[in-house]
Amino acid sequence: MSNAQLFPGYTERVDTSGTRWLSADEQVTWRAFVGSCHAFFAAIDTQLQRDAGMPLAYYEILVRLSEAPDRQLRMTQLAEATAASKSRASHAVARLEERGWVRRRDCPTDRRGQLAELTDEGYAVLAAAAPGHVEQVRRTLFDPLTPEQVQQVTVISTAIMAAVGSPQPCEPPCEEDGASCPVPAP
Amino acid sequence: MSNAQLFPGYTERVDTSGTRWLSADEQVTWRAFVGSCHAFFAAIDTQLQRDAGMPLAYYEILVRLSEAPDRQLRMTQLAEATAASKSRASHAVARLEERGWVRRRDCPTDRRGQLAELTDEGYAVLAAAAPGHVEQVRRTLFDPLTPEQVQQVTVISTAIMAAVGSPQPCEPPCEEDGASCPVPAP
DNA sequence: TTCATTTGATTGAGTAATCAACGACTATCA
DNA sequence: TGATAGTCGTTGATTACTCAATCAAATGAA
Numbered sequence: 001m002s003n004a005q006l007f008p009g010y011t012e013r014v015d016t017s018g019t020r021w022l023s024a025d026e027q028v029t030w031r032a033f034v035g036s037c038h039a040f041f042a043a044i045d046t047q048l049q050r051d052a053g054m055p056l057a058y059y060e061i062l063v064r065l066s067e068a069p070d071r072q073l074r075m076t077q078l079a080e081a082t083a084a085s086k087s088r089a090s091h092a093v094a095r096l097e098e099r100g101w102v103r104r105r106d107c108p109t110d111r112r113g114q115l116a117e118l119t120d121e122g123y124a125v126l127a128a129a130a131p132g133h134v135e136q137v138r139r140t141l142f143d144p145l146t147p148e149q150v151q152q153v154t155v156i157s158t159a160i161m162a163a164v165g166s167p168q169p170c171e172p173p174c175e176e177d178g179a180s181c182p183v184p185a186p
Numbered sequence: 187m188s189n190a191q192l193f194p195g196y197t198e199r200v201d202t203s204g205t206r207w208l209s210a211d212e213q214v215t216w217r218a219f220v221g222s223c224h225a226f227f228a229a230i231d232t233q234l235q236r237d238a239g240m241p242l243a244y245y246e247i248l249v250r251l252s253e254a255p256d257r258q259l260r261m262t263q264l265a266e267a268t269a270a271s272k273s274r275a276s277h278a279v280a281r282l283e284e285r286g287w288v289r290r291r292d293c294p295t296d297r298r299g300q301l302a303e304l305t306d307e308g309y310a311v312l313a314a315a316a317p318g319h320v321e322q323v324r325r326t327l328f329d330p331l332t333p334e335q336v337q338q339v340t341v342i343s344t345a346i347m348a349a350v351g352s353p354q355p356c357e358p359p360c361e362e363d364g365a366s367c368p369v370p371a372p
Numbered sequence: 373t374t375c376a377t378t379t380g381a382t383t384g385a386g387t388a389a390t391c392a393a394c395g396a397c398t399a400t401c402a
Numbered sequence: 403t404g405a406t407a408g409t410c411g412t413t414g415a416t417t418a419c420t421c422a423a424t425c426a427a428a429t430g431a432a
Contacts, residue, residue, distance in 0.1 A: 017317055018317075019316070019317040019320055019321065020320070020321065020324055021320060022320060022323070022324075022328075025340075026328060026336070028340060029328075029336055029337075029339050029340045029343075030323060030327070032339070032340050032343035032344055032347070033327070033339055033340075033343050034246075035269060035343070035347060036342075036343035036344070036346045036347040036350070037223050037227070037343075038269050039269065039346075039347055039350045040346050040347075040350055041223070042350075043350045043351075049390095055417095055418080057418085057419095060220075074380085074381095075380070075381060075382095076379090076380065076381080079381095083221060083224050083225065084419090085419085085420075085421090086380075086381060086382085087381090087382080087383085087419085087420070087421075087422095088418085088419060088420075089381090090381060090382055090383085091382090091383090091418075091419075092418085092419095094382090095417085095418085107380090110379095110380075110427080110428075111426085111427060111428085112379070112380045112381070112426060112427045112428070113380060113381080113427095114380080114381065114382090130205070131203055131204075131205040134205055134206070134207060134208060135205065135206065137208070137216060138206055138208075139349065140346060140349045140350050141216070141219070141346065141349075142208075142212060142215075143349065144345045144346060144348065144349035145342060145345055145346075149338065149341070149342050149345070150211075150212070150215055151215075152335065152338045152342065153215050153218070153219055153342060154211075154214060154215045154218050154219075155335070156222075156331060156335050156338065156339060157215075157218035157219050157221070157222035157223075158218055158222070159330040159331055159335070160222045160225075160226050160326060160327065160330060160331075161218070161221060161222040161225055161226075162330065163325065163326045163327075163329065163330035164222070164225045164226055164228075164229045164326050165229075235420095241387095241388080243388085243389090260410085260411095261410070261411060261412095262409085262410065262411080265411095270389090271389085271390075271391090272410075272411060272412085273389085273390070273391075273392095273411090273412080273413085274388085274389060274390075275411090276411060276412055276413085277388075277389075277412090277413090278388085278389095280412090281387085281388085293410095296397080296398075296409095296410075297396085297397060297398085298396060298397045298398070298409070298410040298411070299397095299409095299410060299411080300410080300411065300412095
């Protein structure tokens, strides 16, 4: 295996294996992207863990439930809404249930089904966590960017989402959706 | 706790608690960003796991080692280079050592220190994994974006990194760095 | 009806990440 | 020299995520 093949000097080109290696600029972009995403979500998680005792993934579950009619969601819907596998949703809800923030109910229309329901305590915890979390998102995402850059984040995110082949970016609910006073998330 | 306080109707404003809630547009941006990052890195990990039997975090360790002089790095340097804790680096290197891709050596100048060294087998595994990984990165990040948007990714990532307060985006090494034929990464 | 298929959700095993605690060594300064 | 503080790296416990297997109920075709 030759070095030339493995290390084409950061020039934009295709080698004998047909690989379209990254150019020097693309390397910079890629590493900046990976590094910033890592640092960003680590900071989000650290703040939430410290101030609310939960990671972002759990926070998102509480948010989706808070936005749902009657604060209830079928397990499968919850999994889809949080971009998680059914297994992950099931495990996570089990933990949240231990803390008393979520409760499981039998689905009245499908005896296989389960409804995850946000408890009053869960709602209170979410409401208490929201301001600090939103402030953290603002400080590290919106404040450092210009309005044009924020718009670009939306456009770029949508393009990546489409390329990855995922359903679509998860929209916040409409106000007439029947959601019962959701916490403003994010 | 009032709903008005918790759910200010997606208008941009500050409520009585002083929280700067997200506007409707910001909600869309935030959810698109979170969703696309999640989907993107999940796809990257899926491809690497399927075709090379390792997650991105392990791939990055092999890349940093491949770029280092003598393919060696002190554990602390490796942790910094991969934006990981020492603990995480230590655990990860232990797994990679079990697979024979990395070897530990005593540091000659500091008897507390350990050097993680990429083995020939590890290098071969990395070289074999690189084309598929780079192709995945291209398909899901660079191909769907315009050159201007790619440039914006760099600028925006740098701004976020600075706001998070992390050292700086990890640069790819210069060619005169003494690196021993690194795999082109990412 | 009966049987096969699909869907809904959970479980358990295996792997990975975090956190706090620790042992070993170095550096500094009296 | 000796005491103290700091650095290097590992360990073990806890928690989280993934994957494959499983069970139960609904669906649909013969």
